[in-house]
Structure formats: structure tokens, C-alpha cells
Amino acid sequence: MKYEHKSIEQKWQKAWEENGIFHAEENSTKPKFYTLIEFPYPSGQGLHVGHPRSYTALDIISRKKRMQGYNVLYPIGWDAFGLPTENFAIKNHVHPKEVTKKNVARFKSQLQSLGLSFDWSREINTTDPKYYKWTQWIFLQLFKNGLAYKKEMAVNWCTSCKCVLANEEVVNGGCERCGSEVVRKVKSQWMLKITEYADRLIKDLDLVDYPERVKAQQKNWIGKSTGAEVDFTTTTGDTLTVYTTRPDTLFGATYMVISPEHPIIEKLSSVIKNMDEIRAYQEAASKKSDFERTEVAKDKTGVKIEGVEAINPVNNTQIPIFISDYVLVSYGTGAIMAVPAHDTRDWDFAKKFNLPIIEVVKGGEDVQKAAFTDCATGILVNSDYLDGLSVDDAKKKIIEKLEETGKGHAKVNFKLRDWVFSRQRYWGEPIPIIHCPCCGFVPLDESELPLELPDVESYEPTDNGESPLALMTDWVNVKCPKCGADAKRETDTMPQWAGSSWYFLRYMDPHNDNALASPEALKYWSPVDWYNGGMEHTTLHLLYSRFWHKFLYDIKVVPTPEPYAKRTSHGMILGEDGGKMSKSRGNVVNPDEIVDIYGADTMRTFEMFLGDFENAAPWSSSSIKGCRRFIERFMGLTDIMTENNEIRPELESTFHKTIKKVGEDVENLKFNTAIAALMSLINDIYATGSITRKELEIFTKLMSLFAPHAAEEVWSERKLGKGFVSVAEFPVYDESKCVENTVEIAVQVNGKIRDKIVVPVDIDQQGAVSLAKASEKVAAFINGKNIVKEIYVKGKLVNIVAK
RNA sequence: GCCGGUGUGUCGGAAUUGGCAGACGAUGCAGACUCAAAAUCUGUUGCUCGCAAGGGCGUGUGGGUUCGAGUCCCACCACCGGCACCA
Numbered sequence: 001m002k003y004e005h006k007s008i009e010q011k012w013q014k015a016w017e018e019n020g021i022f023h024a025e026e027n028s029t030k031p032k033f034y035t036l037i038e039f040p041y042p043s044g045q046g047l048h049v050g051h052p053r054s055y056t057a058l059d060i061i062s063r064k065k066r067m068q069g070y071n072v073l074y075p076i077g078w079d080a081f082g083l084p085t086e087n088f089a090i091k092n093h094v095h096p097k098e099v100t101k102k103n104v105a106r107f108k109s110q111l112q113s114l115g116l117s118f119d120w121s122r123e124i125n126t127t128d129p130k131y132y133k134w135t136q137w138i139f140l141q142l143f144k145n146g147l148a149y150k151k152e153m154a155v156n157w158c159t160s161c162k163c164v165l166a167n168e169e170v171v172n173g174g175c176e177r178c179g180s181e182v183v184r185k186v187k188s189q190w191m192l193k194i195t196e197y198a199d200r201l202i203k204d205l206d207l208v209d210y211p212e213r214v215k216a217q218q219k220n221w222i223g224k225s226t227g228a229e230v231d232f233t234t235t236t237g238d239t240l241t242v243y244t245t246r247p248d249t250l251f252g253a254t255y256m257v258i259s260p261e262h263p264i265i266e267k268l269s270s271v272i273k274n275m276d277e278i279r280a281y282q283e284a285a286s287k288k289s290d291f292e293r294t295e296v297a298k299d300k301t302g303v304k305i306e307g308v309e310a311i312n313p314v315n316n317t318q319i320p321i322f323i324s325d326y327v328l329v330s331y332g333t334g335a336i337m338a339v340p341a342h343d344t345r346d347w348d349f350a351k352k353f354n355l356p357i358i359e360v361v362k363g364g365e366d367v368q369k370a371a372f373t374d375c376a377t378g379i380l381v382n383s384d385y386l387d388g389l390s391v392d393d394a395k396k397k398i399i400e401k402l403e404e405t406g407k408g409h410a411k412v413n414f415k416l417r418d419w420v421f422s423r424q425r426y427w428g429e430p431i432p433i434i435h436c437p438c439c440g441f442v443p444l445d446e447s448e449l450p451l452e453l454p455d456v457e458s459y460e461p462t463d464n465g466e467s468p469l470a471l472m473t474d475w476v477n478v479k480c481p482k483c484g485a486d487a488k489r490e491t492d493t494m495p496q497w498a499g500s501s502w503y504f505l506r507y508m509d510p511h512n513d514n515a516l517a518s519p520e521a522l523k524y525w526s527p528v529d530w531y532n533g534g535m536e537h538t539t540l541h542l543l544y545s546r547f548w549h550k551f552l553y554d555i556k557v558v559p560t561p562e563p564y565a566k567r568t569s570h571g572m573i574l575g576e577d578g579g580k581m582s583k584s585r586g587n588v589v590n591p592d593e594i595v596d597i598y599g600a601d602t603m604r605t606f607e608m609f610l611g612d613f614e615n616a617a618p619w620s621s622s623s624i625k626g627c628r629r630f631i632e633r634f635m636g637l638t639d640i641m642t643e644n645n646e647i648r649p650e651l652e653s654t655f656h657k658t659i660k661k662v663g664e665d666v667e668n669l670k671f672n673t674a675i676a677a678l679m680s681l682i683n684d685i686y687a688t689g690s691i692t693r694k695e696l697e698i699f700t701k702l703m704s705l706f707a708p709h710a711a712e713e714v715w716s717e718r719k720l721g722k723g724f725v726s727v728a729e730f731p732v733y734d735e736s737k738c739v740e741n742t743v744e745i746a747v748q749v750n751g752k753i754r755d756k757i758v759v760p761v762d763i764d765q766q767g768a769v770s771l772a773k774a775s776e777k778v779a780a781f782i783n784g785k786n787i788v789k790e791i792y793v794k795g796k797l798v799n800i801v802a803k
Numbered sequence: 804g805c806c807g808g809u810g811u812g813u814c815g816g817a818a819u820u821g822g823c824a825g826a827c828g829a830u831g832c833a834g835a836c837u838c839a840a841a842a843u844c845u846g847u848u849g850c851u852c853g854c855a856a857g858g859g860c861g862u863g864u865g866g867g868u869u870c871g872a873g874u875c876c877c878a879c880c881a882c883c884g885g886c887a888c889c890a
Contacts, residue, residue, distance in 0.1 A: 213807050213884085220806060220886055227890080244890060257890090300888085326888045336890045344804085345888050415889050535884075609828070611815055615808090616883085623815065626828045629843095673817065676827035683827090746823040751871045753823060791870055796822050801870050 005599025067730035077124035126499030133450035223415025243332030248394035252360035428493030436480035601707035608671035
């Protein structure tokens, strides 16, 4: 059979769509299976070869589940709000809506040419008002539940995007998207209280099946720490509260450090004698970005506050207070007690400013030479009633004491910050809030949703940090829905992460106008059974969407506490030179070209074969030919088919083993070895010179996961079964037929292989050893020696230990 | 510094979790077909000694456990990813 991939692929893509065979069933009694890939941002560049790696992988899982009788939902849509589209629109003076439309059309045709078994009838688009109506609705619920609030604060400002960024979007001091410089800017911003969910976002990781590296990264980002808050009084009678994870070392606190922005400084400004010096330091610190402040970690700076001291609550010692930018306002209480003997940062600072270092935990070297920070082995000293206790016991005891005396309490802190949720750009969901001079922030009535984006003259971001929407006075000026006074709409829009924080719910019931999805659909399809996506979203989309989902769970909109039962992650496809694919390196592979030259089936098979799915792997323009040959050889099987409707005995165990292996490997994301097993099998088949009808039927079914078009062609051409092979019943293996009668085992002498012998599978130790000894090659190595030990591992080897 | 990961031929990568290292594919080499090339097919392709039969060495490094280690333990090294003055 000739293999003309273009006509074959078009033919079957059309047939699948016309027959709707990949549509998820409504009201099905079958068990459901919901597979999800991260919906793409339809960029102007079109599809990247990286996209199909993830899509094909879950396509294979989806196809297998479908063949195994599941009602599979494998949907697709467009995460279409976002800056690149807006920037393109500005540059070329077209509406972002038009840009999006064009890009979506291109992406859609590219995806369809790959033969992915998406249910296109459920296609969604985050920029569709019918969709973002519900994004806005969720925002209103967050607002009504006190989880969305507006606050004046220092935020990350991308100088190039002219827009604020969430903490999660700042990478190495630069913008996650464009890499430009990020500076601090004080602005009034909408915030979402993700911190309210910090503990649950960690704890509920136990409920889900995620890769360890994803869990670790999320935990790390949320940064839970347990310790205590301790109240120090000052000589002025004020209270200065510190947070510490080492309350056990309280007796060793020899000074205190507060951040330059700490409010107590203003309060005590009349008492502080060196206010000029303090102000100068504050000034200098404020000019630095967060990045600069943390980057110059090598050298500690600070100023001692003259005129006020703090009193250690456990021993009434008077200790000095410093300001230093190594203490952050945004974490804990913005103030610390410094224990230089047992904290390296405090130690560095103490050495620089010549402050006393008092050892309170014994077990290390001289604390005058280095801080001793080991909690596991230390024993408390110089600490009154804590002396002799281990660090853990001392922590418990001191917290008890502090709570008794009202001078402190146990406290848990998180590194996670609330989510900065507003953006000063056009192409995003409008925030449905009205600012009324009398009533404050008034939510739009739900009946007014969607609040559609108005058409504006210019999408250009403004330099004063306002959204382009601010210029649309007709749209901005409204009456307050509560009191009727003149009021203004919020002009900032939502970040790109908003629409993607709940899109997987919409797929369950994409055309519903009365709810984000019906309770029945949510109940049937939740949770997502298998979600594959990139590691780069671990502390962005993946975290945000877990937060939203937990909120929706709390207000009883969704039935499960976690959105995704299982998450996996693919590795990147690198350029042929081993570097990241990029235009500037000139190593970009265009998927259209690959599909054109080799066909979608080859592209799919190769992307699954080129390496371990979870690791990065470089593209190879020569290796892909091997996959093309493989598919040609598969098509060629039709020419050597016999009408025998059995598996031939000599291939029986190989077939059963291959069915087993392909099934298991696919479930474990080991697509490369699944394909290798099929390649081995086809080699074995060609070695016999023919294939039976039954064998071809099984082989075609297995192939349909990877090369669905070619498989359909073979299936229909040789009339191997009814309908489409894509929804035929997946072959079942028989465990008892996976074993062969005889097996080749290795014979070792002193652990070195000297010969190989063929033995019956069930041979016992005695039999195997005597056969082994019968080998001439083996005899040469044991003659004249004492046999100390004989080991037999069934089906594997015999090892004779001789001295 | 902390957390996570990786290290195997010329290359991408396998190895049932302690049992034949290098499956499968790619490259390279040799041959068949061809006027020739491409395609296809056959053989071969870790290093090394040997004419050969055959032997020795080999999974980042150094030790250890074991009849047996790519796999387990200890100590290192290199690279990749994330976090990073978080008290």
C-alpha cells in the first residue's frame, strides 16, 4: 500500500469531525475520563513544536481511554487575552479582537492538522463576553466574600509593559514575559487574598497526584514557617513585636533590627536622636528595588537608633535597636530579634557593628568564629529555665511561658503574598466595580454581566500608569448603583491568569448562560482526571487555579476541593543544537513544515519517541526519518497480510507482551518505550515474511494511538473491523500467554558471564545448575576449583562461585 | 545557602527496581539492487588486546555492602531547574 500522508490525513480528519467521534457524550452511563492540556495562547507566531508534545501525549491517553470504554472529555480552547496581542494591535492599528480572531484561526487549523482528538464542539475563548461574564462573576463572588480588596502599596512595575506584575511574574528582578526591568511603584491595586488559602494550598497537596518536583516547588513558594511572635517593650513604653522561628534562642538576643519602613520609626521620631541619619538610610533603601536590596546580600548595612532601646522580655536586658534593609517590611512583623550566635545573618551584622554574641545553644564550634545553626543536636545553655533542653523542647517550653505571661504566642508565617490582580492595560477582562465617592467600591449587579470591553481609540498604555480605558469618559462615568451619585468605573483590567484560573470548569458545560457550568455537569466531570502542563506554570497558573477552585468549593459552586486529580509535566523540546528554541538562535522548527514533509503521524510518533517525555530533549532532523520509515513499514504490512484469523503461535507471546507493555507504558508516560516495543514487534513480523489478519487487527489498534490516520487507513483498506479504529475496542492481553516455554539465561562464574544457555522456563535450580556446568566454556573456568556456592535466579541466570 | 532533578556508546535514549548494560531509533562503515544517485534491503557499529579462538576494561569520581551494583549505602564532582537576607 502506498503511503500518501497528505490525502490520508485530510480524509480521516474530515471523517472524524463529520461523525463527531471525539465528542464527549452528554448524560452518559459510561465512566468518565477528563484529560486536560493547558489551552494555548494564540500568539502571532503560530504553533511551536513544543505544543504538540503535551497535546499528543494526552491525545494518546484520551484515545486509549476511549477505546477502553470511557466517556472521554478532551477539550480545547483559547487563552486569548494578553499583552502580545495588545502590543501587536497597537503597532499595526488593528483591534485586538481582530488579531485574536486571526491567530485563533491559524492555531485551529494547525492543531487540526495534527489529528488531535479534541472535542471541538466545546471550544472556548477567554475573550468571548459569554465566557468572561463568568470570570467577572467569580471576581464579584471573591469581592463579596472579602477576598478581593483594593490597597495602596508598593508593587512591581514593568517599565516596558507599563503595567504592574504579581510577585509570581517577577523572575530574577525582571518581567516574566518580556524580561524588562521591574521597579517599585506605589499604586492602588486590586488584590486577591490568596494568603487566606496558603495553609490549605500546602496541605491539600496530599490529596492529589502531582510530581514531587511540582509539590516541592509550590510548598517552597508558599513558604510556611512555624515559630512565635514575641513582644519586646521599648524604653519609651511602646511595644515592638518580632517574629522568630527560634524562640528557644530568646536569651541570646543581643540587639534588634527593624526594617527601614517600620511604622514605629515615625511614631518615635521625636525621641530618636539621630533622625537625620535614619532618614538618609530610609531614603537610600527606598530607592533600591527589591531585587537590588536582596542582591547586595554580601554586605550588611544599617543604622543604630539612638535614644530608644528594647527590653528583652525574658531577662529584662536592655538591647539596642537598628534599622537595616536586610529585614523586610513585608514579612513577619518587619522586626526581628537578633541572635548572632545562632543565625548567620545576625552574626554577620553583629561582627560588622561589634555587637555581643552570646551562646545559648551548645554543640557547635566557637560562636565567636561562626554562627551555630544546627537545631537537631544543640542543647540550651545560658538560658535560665531552658538550660539542658533540646532545641525542640526549648521551643515548646518558651512558647508556653510567653503565652502564660502574655508576652508572645506561637505563630505561623508564609512567604506567599496576596495576588496583585489589576493591570493597567486594555486587552483583559474589565473589573466589574464602580468607585463611588460616598459608597466606596460598589460591585456591579450580576445581571449587568458581562461588563464588555468598550471600543477605544487607542490601546496604547499611558505613562502615568493608568489603563487606556481611563480615557473613555463615556464608559467610565456612571451613576453609583447604590446611591445614584456620580461615580466612575474601575479602569484596570484583570491579569491574563484570570481566565485560565477556571477554564477547565467551562469545558464541562461550555454553552451555559445561567451558570459557569451546571451543577450536574460539574458533578459528573469533576475533577480533571489528568492534567498535563509546563513546569513554568507551577507557581503561576497552577497555584492560582487551585486557589480559585478552593474558593469556589467553599461557596459550594464546585464539588471537589481540588481541581486536578493528577498533574504531569512534559520536558521542553530543545533546538537541534541542544539550546532552547528561539528565533535569535535560529534553531526553531516549524511544525507546519514537518507535517507537510513527513505527515502528522510521523510528527506525533517522533515527538513521543524522541526522548523521555518528562525531560527536555533536543529535536533531531535525522531521527525523525526513523519514525517515518516505521509508519511506512506499518502501511506495508497490508501487502503481506494473510487471511488467517489467529495469532501465529511463534508470535503469540510477543503479541501479548507488546499489548501489555504499550498499555502500561502509555499510562506511565513512557511513550518512547511503547513505540520501541511496536518497532520491535514489526521487526519480528517482517522476519516471518507475513502477517495474519488477526495480528494486523491488533497491531493497527495499538498503532492508532500514535499514528491514527495511517491506522484508520489500514483498518478500512483491509476491513479489519467495523467503524473507526479510533473507537474500536482496545486489545486485551492474557497474562498467561506473556511467558514463553523456554528462556535463555546467562551463566556466570564468580559474577562474570561465561556462557548463555537455553532452558525450560520452569527448570529448578538443580536442573539449571547442572546444565550450566555442562557447558564447556563454563567448565574451563571452574575446573580444579572448589565450588563454594550456586545461585539460580529464575529466568535470569546461574552464578557459580568457585575458588 | 536551601529545595528538586540529571549524569550510561558518536547522538536521542533503554534496562522488569539488586540479576545478561547499551533495547529501539539515528549516525557511521561494508555489501546487494542501480548506468548512476536517491529510496529500499542485508550485515555491522562501546573501548581495547589478539591473525583467530578468546580475553581484559567499561554506566561522572573515590570508597563500601553483595555470589552479583547503572540500580543500594557513604563521601565527592559537574550540569540543569526553582527559591533565596523569609528571621
